[in-house]
Amino acid sequence: MAWAELRHDPVRAILLGLRLLPTAARRRLRRFERWLTARARTAGPTATPSAARLPAPAGRTIRPVPGRVLHLVTNGLPFKHAGYTVRTQALTEAQRAAGLDPHVVTRMGFPVAQGVLDARPLHIVGDVPQHRLLPLVLPYGQSAALARNVELAGGLVERLRPSVLHAATDHGNGRVALALRESYALPVVYEVRGFLEETWLTQAPGRSRDDETYRTRRDLETYCMREADLVLTLGAAMKAEIVARGVPEERVLISPNAVDETFLAPLPDGAPLRARLGIASDDLVVGTVSSLTPHEGIGTLLRAGAELRRRGVPLRLLIVGDGPERPALQRLAARLGLDDGVALFTGRVPHSQVRDYYSALDVFALPRTDERVCRLVTPLKPVEAMASGLPVVSSDLTAMRELVEPEVSGLLIHSQSSRVWADYLEELIYCQKRRNEWGAAARELVARERTWKRVAATTREAYRSLGCV
Numbered sequence: 001m002a003w004a005e006l007r008h009d010p011v012r013a014i015l016l017g018l019r020l021l022p023t024a025a026r027r028r029l030r031r032f033e034r035w036l037t038a039r040a041r042t043a044g045p046t047a048t049p050s051a052a053r054l055p056a057p058a059g060r061t062i063r064p065v066p067g068r069v070l071h072l073v074t075n076g077l078p079f080k081h082a083g084y085t086v087r088t089q090a091l092t093e094a095q096r097a098a099g100l101d102p103h104v105v106t107r108m109g110f111p112v113a114q115g116v117l118d119a120r121p122l123h124i125v126g127d128v129p130q131h132r133l134l135p136l137v138l139p140y141g142q143s144a145a146l147a148r149n150v151e152l153a154g155g156l157v158e159r160l161r162p163s164v165l166h167a168a169t170d171h172g173n174g175r176v177a178l179a180l181r182e183s184y185a186l187p188v189v190y191e192v193r194g195f196l197e198e199t200w201l202t203q204a205p206g207r208s209r210d211d212e213t214y215r216t217r218r219d220l221e222t223y224c225m226r227e228a229d230l231v232l233t234l235g236a237a238m239k240a241e242i243v244a245r246g247v248p249e250e251r252v253l254i255s256p257n258a259v260d261e262t263f264l265a266p267l268p269d270g271a272p273l274r275a276r277l278g279i280a281s282d283d284l285v286v287g288t289v290s291s292l293t294p295h296e297g298i299g300t301l302l303r304a305g306a307e308l309r310r311r312g313v314p315l316r317l318l319i320v321g322d323g324p325e326r327p328a329l330q331r332l333a334a335r336l337g338l339d340d341g342v343a344l345f346t347g348r349v350p351h352s353q354v355r356d357y358y359s360a361l362d363v364f365a366l367p368r369t370d371e372r373v374c375r376l377v378t379p380l381k382p383v384e385a386m387a388s389g390l391p392v393v394s395s396d397l398t399a400m401r402e403l404v405e406p407e408v409s410g411l412l413i414h415s416q417s418s419r420v421w422a423d424y425l426e427e428l429i430y431c432q433k434r435r436n437e438w439g440a441a442a443r444e445l446v447a448r449e450r451t452w453k454r455v456a457a458t459t460r461e462a463y464r465s466l467g468c469v
Helices: 010-019 023-028 030-041 083-097 142-160 171-184 196-202 212-227 236-244 271-277 298-310 326-335 351-359 372-376 381-387 418-429 432-449 452-465
Strands: 068-073 101-106 122-125 128-131 164-168 188-192 230-233 252-254 284-289 315-320 343-347 363-366 392-395 410-413
Touching (some): 068 083, 083 452, 164 171, 171 188, 230 236, 230 452, 284 381, 284 418, 298 315, 298 326, 315 351, 351 381, 363 418, 381 432, 410 418
Parallel strands (some): 164 188, 284 363, 315 343
Antiparallel strands (some): 122 128
């Protein structure tokens, strides 16, 4: 690694220093070194944008199978539960039902490098083949790891003979796909599921858009967008951002977050789960299903809940999910007097059980902060809540205006004030007729525009335009 790279990579700089220590001293720091090594492997990009191109493997000529799609993703079910992995699985299952032949390949090392001792090279998940790239030794450093990822993925391409490479965020997957295109002359679709440099910024206090890590991540993502034959993304705000980065508008298609049609069926009876959680039948339940990160704004919901309890509203808060903010949020709940079962933190639940938790809610809340990533990216979970017939109360953000129609399928609140949130929630939770009407309208919107069957048809037409079907 060049000194210019190392100078901006303190984790790897410390590792280099450790490896120069005498053996006895290094032995005492072995646990710390292992932790740093793991962090280095998952750290942000070390390559500069000018070095974004990965070396192409020495591939042989293949005869692509029409309709066969190779999805290049970072991780997958069942070992990683998140909106990202749920989308991959739902989309590929819908593509299979639409007559395509999708295969998924996860990033090199997954899931073993994440601590899951499962070294099967092939894992069938919901009838979709999920391939693993598991070398005996993982190369050190992201540049070397991605180059090795390209080599292993090249062997898979030669065995499967896909007609299109469909890479999903982040840039590592996109750059691998672009390198494979050079060798096998296959078209590349890059699916932008988020702007991870913006997400990073919300989780890096004190950092700004002038930070070199931010600029490098952004430039590498932009490189993949511009070089791909076609770009898919989740909504109009995201498409506008991609076009602003220099991608021709006609090469950017919207492939929104959606639900399986079974999600539109009536919810199961929520009474058994409520009873198990200690929620009384006459309690009003407001909650969310989310990764617990700073930009989700769950603290606003907790403070609004505390205000409503002070007003005598028989309110319970149900927080489904996990993440780095969970300990801090639980401490906040305790300080607000919500720790006697008023605010319930369930932790992560399997996606197969998530509808049970929607059935326990009266209102779905999304108090996201006014960060750029929140203004751009429409999350999956409110789509699921709407399909479940729940009214959605959300921060008034550009991305959410694409989903929630105010006073029709939910509310958009232009404030982070917990008192304002409490006022709006109190009015809604005491009006069951309005909740039912808005929930029905929300379900109708999702059924009309946001099913995976519809999204799979969009991707099929995208592949057809590239001559792959």
